[in-house]
Amino acid sequence: MSALSLSSISKSYGDIAILKNISLDVPPGEFIALVGPSGCGKSTLLRILAGLDHADSGEIVIGGREMSDVAAAGRNIAMVFQSYALYPHLTAGQNIAVPLAMRRLSSLQRLPFLGPVMPGYRAIRTGISRDVQETAKALKIDHLLERKPGQMSGGQRQRVALARAMVRHPSVFLMDEPLSNLDANLRVHARGEIVELHRRAGVPTVYVTHDQAEALSMADRVAVMIGGQMLQLAPPQVIYDDPAHIEVARFVGQPRINLLPARVEYGTVAFGDMRMALEEADPAGPDVTIGIRPEFVRLAADDGSSLPACIERMEFLGSEVILFCRLNAIGEIVLAKLAPAEAAGLAAGMTVALSFAPDKAMVFAPDGRRLRASAVLADAGREKAHG
Amino acid sequence: MSALSLSSISKSYGDIAILKNISLDVPPGEFIALVGPSGCGKSTLLRILAGLDHADSGEIVIGGREMSDVAAAGRNIAMVFQSYALYPHLTAGQNIAVPLAMRRLSSLQRLPFLGPVMPGYRAIRTGISRDVQETAKALKIDHLLERKPGQMSGGQRQRVALARAMVRHPSVFLMDEPLSNLDANLRVHARGEIVELHRRAGVPTVYVTHDQAEALSMADRVAVMIGGQMLQLAPPQVIYDDPAHIEVARFVGQPRINLLPARVEYGTVAFGDMRMALEEADPAGPDVTIGIRPEFVRLAADDGSSLPACIERMEFLGSEVILFCRLNAIGEIVLAKLAPAEAAGLAAGMTVALSFAPDKAMVFAPDGRRLRASAVLADAGREKAHG
Amino acid sequence: ETTLTIHYPMPGFFKDVMDTISKKFMEENPDIKIQFAAPSATYEDGIQLILRQAGTSEMPDVTFIGLNRLRMLNERNVAVDMTPLVQKEGNMAEQGFSDTILKLAQVKGKQVGLAFATSNPIMYYNADLVKAAGGNPDTPPKTWDEVIALAGKIKALGNGVDGMDFRWQGDDWMFSALLFGAGGKMLSDDEQKVTFNGPEGQKAVELISRFVKEGGMPVFTKAAGEQAFAAGKVGFEFQTTGALVNTIRNVGAKFDLRTAQIPLIDPDKGHLPTGGNAVVILAKDPAKQDAAWKFAKFAAGPYSASVVVPGTGYVPNNELAAKSAEYLGDFYKKNPLFQAGLSQMPRMIPWYAFPGTNGVKVTQTIVDNLSRIVDGSAEPKEALDDAAADVEGMLPRS
Amino acid sequence: MASIAAGEIRPVASSVRHERREARTAWLLALPAIILMLLFVLLPIVAVIFLGFTDFELGVGKFRFVGFENYAELFTDRTFRKSLWNTTVYTAIVAPVSILLGLGVAMLIEGEGWGKSFFRTAYFLPVVSLIVAMATVWQYLFHPTIGPLNALLGLAGLPKPNWLGASSTALYSLSIIGVWQTVGFNMVLFLAGLTAIPRELYAAAEIDGAKSSLDRFFLVTWPMLGPTALFVTTISVINAVKTFETVKTLTDGGPNHASEVLLFTIYQEGFVYMKVGYASAMTVVFLAILVVMMFLQYRFLDRRVHYS
Amino acid sequence: MKTRSRFTLGRLIRLALLIIGAVIFLAPYIFMISAAGKSQDDIFTAALSLIPTHFYYMQNFAKALEKVAMGTLLWNGVVVCALIFVFQVLVAIPCAYAMAKLKFRAARMMMVLVLLGLLVPIHATALPLYVAFDSLSLLNGYTALVAPFTISVFAIFLFLQFFRAMPDDLIHAARLDGMSELGIVSRVIVPNAWPAVTAFAIFSVVAHWNDLYWPLIVISKPGYATPPLGLMNFRAAEAGDDYGALMAATIIITIPLVAAFLLAQKRFVEGITMTGLKG
Numbered sequence A, B: 001m002s003a004l005s006l007s008s009i010s011k012s013y014g015d016i017a018i019l020k021n022i023s024l025d026v027p028p029g030e031f032i033a034l035v036g037p038s039g040c041g042k043s044t045l046l047r048i049l050a051g052l053d054h055a056d057s058g059e060i061v062i063g064g065r066e067m068s069d070v071a072a073a074g075r076n077i078a079m080v081f082q083s084y085a086l087y088p089h090l091t092a093g094q095n096i097a098v099p100l101a102m103r104r105l106s107s108l109q110r111l112p113f114l115g116p117v118m119p120g121y122r123a124i125r126t127g128i129s130r131d132v133q134e135t136a137k138a139l140k141i142d143h144l145l146e147r148k149p150g151q152m153s154g155g156q157r158q159r160v161a162l163a164r165a166m167v168r169h170p171s172v173f174l175m176d177e178p179l180s181n182l183d184a185n186l187r188v189h190a191r192g193e194i195v196e197l198h199r200r201a202g203v204p205t206v207y208v209t210h211d212q213a214e215a216l217s218m219a220d221r222v223a224v225m226i227g228g229q230m231l232q233l234a235p236p237q238v239i240y241d242d243p244a245h246i247e248v249a250r251f252v253g254q255p256r257i258n259l260l261p262a263r264v265e266y267g268t269v270a271f272g273d274m275r276m277a278l279e280e281a282d283p284a285g286p287d288v289t290i291g292i293r294p295e296f297v298r299l300a301a302d303d304g305s306s307l308p309a310c311i312e313r314m315e316f317l318g319s320e321v322i323l324f325c326r327l328n329a330i331g332e333i334v335l336a337k338l339a340p341a342e343a344a345g346l347a348a349g350m351t352v353a354l355s356f357a358p359d360k361a362m363v364f365a366p367d368g369r370r371l372r373a374s375a376v377l378a379d380a381g382r383e384k385a386h387g
Numbered sequence C: 001e002t003t004l005t006i007h008y009p010m011p012g013f014f015k016d017v018m019d020t021i022s023k024k025f026m027e028e029n030p031d032i033k034i035q036f037a038a039p040s041a042t043y044e045d046g047i048q049l050i051l052r053q054a055g056t057s058e059m060p061d062v063t064f065i066g067l068n069r070l071r072m073l074n075e076r077n078v079a080v081d082m083t084p085l086v087q088k089e090g091n092m093a094e095q096g097f098s099d100t101i102l103k104l105a106q107v108k109g110k111q112v113g114l115a116f117a118t119s120n121p122i123m124y125y126n127a128d129l130v131k132a133a134g135g136n137p138d139t140p141p142k143t144w145d146e147v148i149a150l151a152g153k154i155k156a157l158g159n160g161v162d163g164m165d166f167r168w169q170g171d172d173w174m175f176s177a178l179l180f181g182a183g184g185k186m187l188s189d190d191e192q193k194v195t196f197n198g199p200e201g202q203k204a205v206e207l208i209s210r211f212v213k214e215g216g217m218p219v220f221t222k223a224a225g226e227q228a229f230a231a232g233k234v235g236f237e238f239q240t241t242g243a244l245v246n247t248i249r250n251v252g253a254k255f256d257l258r259t260a261q262i263p264l265i266d267p268d269k270g271h272l273p274t275g276g277n278a279v280v281i282l283a284k285d286p287a288k289q290d291a292a293w294k295f296a297k298f299a300a301g302p303y304s305a306s307v308v309v310p311g312t313g314y315v316p317n318n319e320l321a322a323k324s325a326e327y328l329g330d331f332y333k334k335n336p337l338f339q340a341g342l343s344q345m346p347r348m349i350p351w352y353a354f355p356g357t358n359g360v361k362v363t364q365t366i367v368d369n370l371s372r373i374v375d376g377s378a379e380p381k382e383a384l385d386d387a388a389a390d391v392e393g394m395l396p397r398s
Numbered sequence D: 001m002a003s004i005a006a007g008e009i010r011p012v013a014s015s016v017r018h019e020r021r022e023a024r025t026a027w028l029l030a031l032p033a034i035i036l037m038l039l040f041v042l043l044p045i046v047a048v049i050f051l052g053f054t055d056f057e058l059g060v061g062k063f064r065f066v067g068f069e070n071y072a073e074l075f076t077d078r079t080f081r082k083s084l085w086n087t088t089v090y091t092a093i094v095a096p097v098s099i100l101l102g103l104g105v106a107m108l109i110e111g112e113g114w115g116k117s118f119f120r121t122a123y124f125l126p127v128v129s130l131i132v133a134m135a136t137v138w139q140y141l142f143h144p145t146i147g148p149l150n151a152l153l154g155l156a157g158l159p160k161p162n163w164l165g166a167s168s169t170a171l172y173s174l175s176i177i178g179v180w181q182t183v184g185f186n187m188v189l190f191l192a193g194l195t196a197i198p199r200e201l202y203a204a205a206e207i208d209g210a211k212s213s214l215d216r217f218f219l220v221t222w223p224m225l226g227p228t229a230l231f232v233t234t235i236s237v238i239n240a241v242k243t244f245e246t247v248k249t250l251t252d253g254g255p256n257h258a259s260e261v262l263l264f265t266i267y268q269e270g271f272v273y274m275k276v277g278y279a280s281a282m283t284v285v286f287l288a289i290l291v292v293m294m295f296l297q298y299r300f301l302d303r304r305v306h307y308s
Numbered sequence E: 001m002k003t004r005s006r007f008t009l010g011r012l013i014r015l016a017l018l019i020i021g022a023v024i025f026l027a028p029y030i031f032m033i034s035a036a037g038k039s040q041d042d043i044f045t046a047a048l049s050l051i052p053t054h055f056y057y058m059q060n061f062a063k064a065l066e067k068v069a070m071g072t073l074l075w076n077g078v079v080v081c082a083l084i085f086v087f088q089v090l091v092a093i094p095c096a097y098a099m100a101k102l103k104f105r106a107a108r109m110m111m112v113l114v115l116l117g118l119l120v121p122i123h124a125t126a127l128p129l130y131v132a133f134d135s136l137s138l139l140n141g142y143t144a145l146v147a148p149f150t151i152s153v154f155a156i157f158l159f160l161q162f163f164r165a166m167p168d169d170l171i172h173a174a175r176l177d178g179m180s181e182l183g184i185v186s187r188v189i190v191p192n193a194w195p196a197v198t199a200f201a202i203f204s205v206v207a208h209w210n211d212l213y214w215p216l217i218v219i220s221k222p223g224y225a226t227p228p229l230g231l232m233n234f235r236a237a238e239a240g241d242d243y244g245a246l247m248a249a250t251i252i253i254t255i256p257l258v259a260a261f262l263l264a265q266k267r268f269v270e271g272i273t274m275t276g277l278k279g
C-alpha cells in the first residue's frame, strides 16, 4: 500500500493547463524531490495535495483514504510554504506552536481569555513549548523565538516556517523550497536536519526545490516536472546519469549538460572522436542531439581526433573551473568542468583540443526522447564532426 | 582615482552596531562581490551607498565627488533590490522604462495628458522602448513586458527588477541578490548577461549574493563581510585558496571546509599523516585549527598513517559525491568530495581510511587569524593524531 | 427700482403662497422687485439665520418670524420698529388691521411686525370612530369631560385604536391653550413671578394627566401622533388649525374627518393663544424700508389672507378678508372644516413670550415637565411646581 | 557646532544634513495641510475656547468676559450631565455593535461568492441615506400603533414598545438607527482590510489544523485586521459621540432629555437659546473629554496592532 | 471549484443571514420607494401595504421636479462634492506621505492635530467660521461651501494607515530611478493607493452630498443650494410633510450616490486585488 497516491491529476487556470495528468505513488517513508523550472506547477501540485486547491480531475489517496471530501485541516499534512506564510502578529515561538496548539488543546482551551483558565491548559502548554524549543534548537533559531517575523531576516523566517512544519507528526510532509533563502552553510545544515527528521519519523515527504544539490542528495526518488508534465520519476543517480528525456538532462546537472547537434548515418551517430551505435531502429529523423556532461569533456593533446575549440570564458568556482569553449568546427559552446589544477595555465582566448568520453554520451531523438546507444570503440574509422 | 570609495563607514540601529568601520575602494570598472551570512549588514551597506540610508559616520566618494550633500536621486546609481521593489501598478515594460523616462524626458514631457503632445516626446519614447526591448530580450523577459508584477512568478519579477537597473548607464551598479529566485539554468544565463554588461559598460559594480558560485565566478574581487566587519577583500582565487581568517574559510567553499582541532608542539602542527611547520613564531595558545577543503581529502589504503573513519552519510550531487565520515580517533565529522567513479562501491557504515594533502591544509590561530605554515615532508617521524 | 430680499420659513407650507403673493405684489408695484433668500425649514432655523446674519450684508430685508420669537427679536434690536409707520398710515383699521390683530405682533406696545399667518388650536376628530364608540359626530363634545369620556370609549374599541392625541410636545403653545382656556396666565403682570402654577395651571395639567389615564392618550412624538390620526387610529386630535390642509390631504377618504372648537376649561374667561408668524422688516436703508413696509402691509393684507387660508388652514389675520365675500366669505361656506378656527378668532390673544435671555429655555423646561406627566413619571402638581421653580430661576432679575 | 574639529564632526554633520533635507521636504509636502488645519481646525477651536470665557449671545453684539463662570455653571447643569450620560450610553451601544456587525457582514460577504456586489450595496445604502428624509421613514417604522415594526412584534405576540415616544426607549431607538447608519461604513473599511489579508495565511492556518472557522478567525482574521479595527474603532467612537442629526430630526432630545446627546445640547444652547458663550464652554469640555479618550486609546492600542 | 459551489449547510446559513440582514437594512428604502408612489392619503394607513393603491409615482416625481430646481441642485451637489474631493485628496496625500514615510520631527505634533481635527465636529466651530467667511464676504458661493472641507483629517488618517503598509523599498527604488518626492507621490503612491482613495471618495462624497448643516449656514441664495437644502422645500415642521413628494425627491438625489458607489466599489475591489502583493 502506498502512503500517498495521486492518480491523473489535472488542473487548468482558465484556458491554460497547469497540470497535465500527473500520477504519483509514494510508498511509506519515501522522500520525493520535485524539481522543475519556475512556473511549471510544482506549488500548484502541492496545494492540491494539501487540499488548499482543487484539481479539475483526478484522485488523491492518503493512507488508504480517498481525500476529496476531506478539508485541508483534516488531512494531517504539514507544509512549508514558499512564501513562509508566517503569522505576522505571533512571535517565532508562537508561530511554531500553532499546529501543536490546534491539535493538543481542546476547542474550549483554544478560546482567547477563557482558554488559559481551563483545566489541563498549563500542562499541555508546557509540553508544547518543550517541543517548540527542541525543534528550534535543531534549526538554530532558538535565540529568535521571541522575535516577530518582521524583525527577522529572510533566512531566519524561512527556518521558522520549516520548524512549524517539523514540530508535528503529520501523515505527509510537503515542503515548497524550504531552504531557498539560506546561505550555503546553513542550507547544508538544515538539509541534514530534514534528512534526519525524515529518517527518524519515516513520514512520506514531497520536497520542492530548485536546488539540484538538494534534490539529488536528499531524495529517494526525484520527480522532474516540466510544462505541467512529469517527465521522469527515478532515483537521483538515474535522473542524472540516465535521463529519459532531453529536458530532464538539460534541467538536471550543474553546470548544465552540453547538447550538440549530430546526424544519424547508417545507425550510428558520430561527434568528434566519439562514435555511437543506436540500439533502437529508427528515430523520427536523422537529426539527433548528443548530450555530454561537462565533467566528461576533457582536454586532450590535439591528435587530430579531438576537437579544437577556443576558450571564451573561464569561471572559477573554488574547487573547480568551468571552461566555456567555442568549437571551431560548428560554432557551438561546449562547457568543460576541470579541477583548478588541470586548468592552471589556461586563459580566455587560448585554443584547446577537447575530447569526449563516448560511453558517457547520450543521444536524444528530435522529439526529446532518449535513444539508447552504445559506444563504438576506436577500431571503426575516425572522422571529423560534420558541420 | 577610484570610482567609488567608502571610508570608515559605521552604522548602528539603536545599541546594535550593524556596520563597523567599513572601508572600500573600487577602481573604475571593477566588479566587487559582497558576500556574508544573512543579517551581516550587506543590504544596509548598499542602502548607505545609494543614499537611501545614512551612516552614523564615514565618508562616501563617488567619481571624486563627496556625496553627503547629494540625495539618492542625484547620485546616478542603479540598484536591484532584494525585494524587487517593482511598481505594482505598472507593466514590466513600464517598470523598466521608468528610469529612462525620468532622465530623458523633460519635466514638462513627463506630465500626464500634456506631456505626450510636447515636441520631441514621440522620438524619445521610441528610443526608450527600443532600449527596454533590448534589455528585456537579453534577460529573456521580452514576452512578459505587458504583464503586471502580480501576474509574474518570483523569478520573472526578479529579472524585471534586474532589467530596470541594467537599462541605464549609471555611475555605479548596486545589486542585492539579483538572481536568488532563478533556477540554475536561468541563473547561469543571467550571470552571463550581467558579466557581459559589465564588460561592455565598465561601470563599477557592487554585487551582493549568497551564492558562492556567483561571487567567485563573476567578481574581480570578493569582499567577505561577517558580523558587520569586512574580514577579507581579495580576488576570488585568493579568497578560496588563501583565506585570511577562519570565518572566511568557513563561509566560502561548498561543501564547507573541514575544520579540525590540533595542537602546536615545538612549532609544528600535526594531524593524521600531515605535518606542518608554522612560519610564525607564537600563536596565542597551543590549540589551533586545521582547515582542509573536502576536495583535498582522499581515500587511501589504510597504511597506518592515514586516518580510519566511518562513513555516516553519502550525498550524491550528480557530478560528485560527498562523503560524511566520522573520524574514529576524535569523533569529528570530515567531508570528502569524490568523483562518482571514486565513490563507487562505498556505502554508509563502511570504514575508510582518509588522507590529507598537507600542502593544501591551512592553520588558524585560536582567534581566527590565519597562520602561515608549510608542509613538512614525510621524513619526519609519523605519528597518530592525538586526542 | 428697489429690490427686496425676502426670507421665509417652512417652504413646504409657504412656497406657493409666497410665490403667488409676490407676483401679485410686483404687478401692483412695478418699481419694486422681490427676490427670495433660501427658505429655512423651521421657525427656529429661521430666527437663528436672522440673528446670525444680523448686521451683515447677507441679512434679508423682510422676514417672517414665529409670533413667540418676536420678543427675542425685539430685545436684540434686530427688527425695525413699525410703530411710527403704523401711526403715519393712520387708517390701519380700514385696511383690515384691527387693534386685536395689530396686538398679536406687538411687544410691550411696540409694533415689531404684522401678523401674517395666524392660527389657533382646534379639535380634529374621526367621525367614524366617534360613531363606533356610540357618540354623535354631529354634536361634538363641548367640554373636556365629554371629550375624555368619549375618547375613553374609543380607546375601549381596541384594535390598536387610541382615544386622543394632544400636541403637547415641542413648545408651550398647547399648554397655553389649556392655561389660557382656564383664564390663567404665565407670569404676573410685572413679569417677576410665575403664575402658571396657580389653580388654572393646575387644572390644565390635571387635564393632561387625565387625557393619558382616562382618555387613552399614548405617548406620541409629534409626527407619530399626526400619522396615527391620519391613519384613522386616533379618535381626537388637538392641534393647530394650520395643519388642516395637510391633514385633509393625509386623511383623504380613509375616514370622515371633522373639526370643532377646542373646549375651554373656563368658557367665559378662557382665551386661546395665537400661533403663526408675523412679517418683520429688517432693512435699515430708508428706501428699502419704504418698500418693505408696502410689502408687509400687502402680505398681511386681505389678498394674502385669501391665499394663505385655503392653502394652509390658518385663520385669516385680516378682518376684511374674513368678512368680505371678495376674499374668503364664500370659501368658508364651502369648506366647513375651516370654520372651527375662524369661529374661535374672538378668543385669540397673543402667544406669551417669556422675557429675558432665557425665554426659549423656559419653554423647553415647561415641555420637559409636561412630558413627565404624560409618561406618568411625575404627578401633575409635582411636575408643575418643578417647572415653576425652574422657570422662576430663569427669569431676568432686575 | 562650528567650533568642533572638522575631521571629527564632518561625517556626523553630513548625516544631520541629510535628515534636515528630508525634514524640509516633509514640511513642504505637509505645508498645505498644515496651513489649512490651522485655518479650519485650530483657529476655530481657539475662537471657541475664547468664546467660552465670554457671555456672547447671538444677535446681541456686545459681550463681556466672565472668566470661568460658564464652566462653573456647567457643573451644576442637570441637562449637561444627562446628555453626557446619554452620549456615553449611545456610544457604548452604537460603536461596538456597529463594529461587530460591520465585521460580521464584511466577513459573510467576503466568504460568499454569490451576490457580493448586491450585498455590499444593500448594507452600504444606509450610509448614503439623507437623514432629513430618512427621519420620516424611521418615524413611520417605529410608529407605536401603525408602524410595521410593532405590527410584526404584535404578530409574534411580543410587547409593543413606544420606540421614540417613551423616555425609556427613545435613546435605544436612536441607537438602532445609529447602528443602521454605521454598519455599512464599517463594513466597507473592514472589506478593504479583509481583502488585504494574504490568502497564504489562511492556507497556513488550515494546514496547521485550524478546522473551525472560529479558529481561523482568532488565528488569522482578527489579528490581521488589527490596524483596520483600530481605525474603525476610532472613527466609530468619534462618529457616535458626534451624533446629532438623528436626535435633532427625530426626537429633539426628548422626551424630557431622555435622548439628548452632547452635540444636541451644545446646539440647543448655542443656536436655540442663543447662549453662544455657554455653548462654547460646553464644546471645550466635550473636546477635552474626547482628546483624553483618544490619547488613551492610542497609547494603549497603536503599538499592539502594527506588526512591522 | 467543484466543492466551492455546492450548497453546504454552512453556506445556506451564511446566505440566509446575509439575506435577512439585507432585508432589514433595506427596509427603510423599501418603504421609501413605496411611499414615493403613494398619494398623500395612502401613506399613513393602518394596513401594512407596500404596493400603492394608486400609482402616484408620476405625480410625486413631477411635484418634486416642479417645486425644486433639481437640475441646479444636482449640479451644485456635483460641483461642490467634486471640488471638495479633489482638494482633500491633493492636500491630504502629500501630507500623509510625509507623515508615513519621511522622518521629520513635526510628525508627532501633526498626528495630534489630525486626531484633534477628527474629533472636532463642524457643529462646534461653525460659528467662528461663519463670522470669518462673512467678514471676507465669501458667503453664498462655492468658496464658502468648499473651503472649510478642503482639509480632511479623516483623509490624512486613512491614507496614513495605508501608506505605512507600503514597502519602503518601493519608494527607495523610485528615488534611485530619479523621481522627486512630489514625483513619488504622484507616480508611485497615488496609483497604488487606489483602494484607499476610492474608499475615501465614497465617504467624502456621501458626507458632503448629504451635508445639510453647513450649507444651511452659509447659503441663503437658492442659486447655490445643495440637494439636501433643496429637499427642505418639502419640510413643513409645524404641520407634517408632503411625504410622497419628499420621498420622490429623496430618491432623485440618492440615485447619483448609489450609482457612484456601484462604480466605485468595483474599482475599489480591483484596486485591492491588484496591489495586494508584497513587493
Ligand SMILES: Nc1ncnc2c1ncn2[C@@H]1O[C@H](COP(=O)(O)OP(=O)(O)OP(=O)(O)O)[C@@H](O)[C@H]1O
Pocket: A013, A018, A036, A037, A038, A039, A040, A041, A042, A043, A044, A045, A082, A210, B151, B152, B153, B154, B155
Ligand atoms: N490563480 C492563478 N491564476 C492564473 N494562473 C495561475 C494562478 N496560480 C498559478 N498560476 C500559474 O500557474 C503556473 C504554475 O504555478 P506554480 O506556482 O505552481 O509554479 P511553481 O512550479 O511553483 O513555480 P516556482 O518555482 O516559481 O514556485 C504559473 O505559470 C502561474 O502563472
Ligand SMILES: Nc1ncnc2c1ncn2[C@@H]1O[C@H](COP(=O)(O)OP(=O)(O)OP(=O)(O)O)[C@@H](O)[C@H]1O
Pocket: A151, A152, A153, A154, A155, B013, B018, B036, B037, B038, B039, B040, B041, B042, B043, B044, B045, B082, B210
Ligand atoms: N530598521 C532596522 N531596525 C533595526 N534593525 C535593523 C533594521 N534594518 C536592518 N536591521 C538589522 O540589521 C542587520 C543587517 O541587515 P541587512 O538587511 O543589511 O542584512 P543582510 O546582510 O542584507 O542580510 P540578508 O542576506 O538576509 O539580506 C540585520 O540583523 C537586521 O536585523
Ligand SMILES: [Mg+2]
Pocket: A042, A043, A044, A082, A176
Ligand atoms: Mg512555487
Ligand SMILES: [Mg+2]
Pocket: B042, B043, B044, B082, B176
Ligand atoms: Mg539583504
